[in-house]
Amino acid sequence: MLIVSLFLFSGFISAQQEKYLRGVAAADLKDYTSAVDFFTEALKTSEIKPLCYMARGKAFVQMGKAEEAIKDFLEAEKLKPGIGSYELAKCYARQGNIENAVYYMRLHLESPYKVLESEIKKEDAFSNIEKFKDWKNLWQKEWYSKSEKISADANYMVNSGDNMEAVELINKELLHFPRAHELYIARARAFIALGNQRSALDDYNTALSLSKRNSEYFKERGILFSSLGRDKKAADDFTQALKIKPEMFELYLLRAEAYKRVEDFKQAIRDVELYLQFFPKSEEAMYVSGQVYYEYGEYAESIKRLTPLIEKNSKKPEYYQARGLAYFEIRELDAAIADFSQALDLNPELAETWHSKALARYYNGDKEGACRDWKRALELGSTSANDYLGMYCK
Numbered sequence: 001m002l003i004v005s006l007f008l009f010s011g012f013i014s015a016q017q018e019k020y021l022r023g024v025a026a027a028d029l030k031d032y033t034s035a036v037d038f039f040t041e042a043l044k045t046s047e048i049k050p051l052c053y054m055a056r057g058k059a060f061v062q063m064g065k066a067e068e069a070i071k072d073f074l075e076a077e078k079l080k081p082g083i084g085s086y087e088l089a090k091c092y093a094r095q096g097n098i099e100n101a102v103y104y105m106r107l108h109l110e111s112p113y114k115v116l117e118s119e120i121k122k123e124d125a126f127s128n129i130e131k132f133k134d135w136k137n138l139w140q141k142e143w144y145s146k147s148e149k150i151s152a153d154a155n156y157m158v159n160s161g162d163n164m165e166a167v168e169l170i171n172k173e174l175l176h177f178p179r180a181h182e183l184y185i186a187r188a189r190a191f192i193a194l195g196n197q198r199s200a201l202d203d204y205n206t207a208l209s210l211s212k213r214n215s216e217y218f219k220e221r222g223i224l225f226s227s228l229g230r231d232k233k234a235a236d237d238f239t240q241a242l243k244i245k246p247e248m249f250e251l252y253l254l255r256a257e258a259y260k261r262v263e264d265f266k267q268a269i270r271d272v273e274l275y276l277q278f279f280p281k282s283e284e285a286m287y288v289s290g291q292v293y294y295e296y297g298e299y300a301e302s303i304k305r306l307t308p309l310i311e312k313n314s315k316k317p318e319y320y321q322a323r324g325l326a327y328f329e330i331r332e333l334d335a336a337i338a339d340f341s342q343a344l345d346l347n348p349e350l351a352e353t354w355h356s357k358a359l360a361r362y363y364n365g366d367k368e369g370a371c372r373d374w375k376r377a378l379e380l381g382s383t384s385a386n387d388y389l390g391m392y393c394k
């Protein structure tokens with residue numbers, strides 16, 4: 001079995017960042033008290049203090065500790081102007097402090113961290129100050145460029161299913177804004193929805209040539225590469241995204257799946273084990289772990305990973321199917337048959353599970369039962385069952 005150290009972050013996560021990442025994970029799990037403790041520890045030595053202050057401030061907000069949150073956001077703002085302004089505007093708006101809310105929203109809108117106007121309009125924190133003159137006056141100025149507005153409109157169209165209209169709009173506007181990376185991304189998303197993956201990939205490539213450190217773009221292109229069966233390219237993109245933003249935890253699992261498909265099992269195991277150190281109760285990660293160890297030929301370890309998953313959730317037929325396959329490989333045939341049977345109790349329409357159960361029964365000396373199961377598998381559409389019926393059930 002491969003032993004994985006906490007610090008095996010594929011070479012780009014420092015030990016100093018561990019506490020920060022543990023804090024982010026705790027916050028994701030809504031354990032805000034632990035998150036604050038981790039961020040406080042990270043602040044003692046971390047080279048990413050602005051991010052730590054921001055993350056701890058957001059945890060304080062969730063805990064209802066507004067003043068502590070404001071202090072942290074102000075510290076972040078001192079270290080990296082603009083990074084804390086949006087959260088400060090929200091905090092002050094909740095308190096009804098119009099002057100400070102407007103001041104920090106203005107700083108935010110002038111910063112490179114500016115969020116979409118639609119996101120600001122939907123933010124509940126600002127609902128109680130929208131009627132005030134100073135807030136209305138703030139929005140008299142045009143804070144968003146034409147290309148930013150067109151991108152927002154196009155993404156809205158994509159989300160509404162109007163993909164061709166989005167493509168036509170962007171095609172026209174790219175004549176005027178050929179270096180607007182956000183337009184290429186919006187069109188790529190429309191192309192994906194239209195099934196035009198080749199054109200989507202071209203747009204992602206262009207967007208990343210214009211915005212080389214955008215973790216979200218790398219993530220989206222990586223997912224597209226995976227859908228195209230180009231898993232090595234996908235893994236490379238997920239790696240680039242994680243170098244920029246290592247707290248994108250979902251990418252460790254996506255990269256593990258990509259590595260598994262290219263049979264780089266050691267890297268896949270490193271990624272899934274790393275994820276499990278932060279989210280040890282994640283069913284998805286436990287399942288992926290069992291699958292990776294199975295593909296790697298570590299059948300006993302696969303069973304070891306899948307058993308607590310089944311104890312945690314006994315209603316998923318795929319969990320029993322996966323463990324049954326591992327039992328079959330080590331010729332614990334009674335256990336394999338029991339797992340396949342349980343999977344079929346939960347979903348009797350699984351053709352390949354009927355086929356797997358038939359194989360186990362055949363090797364366990366139950367030819368009659370195996371033939372019945374192969375017949376059922378064939379009825380449900382198993383392509384391989386017909387061959388086995390011809391060979392063993394004449």
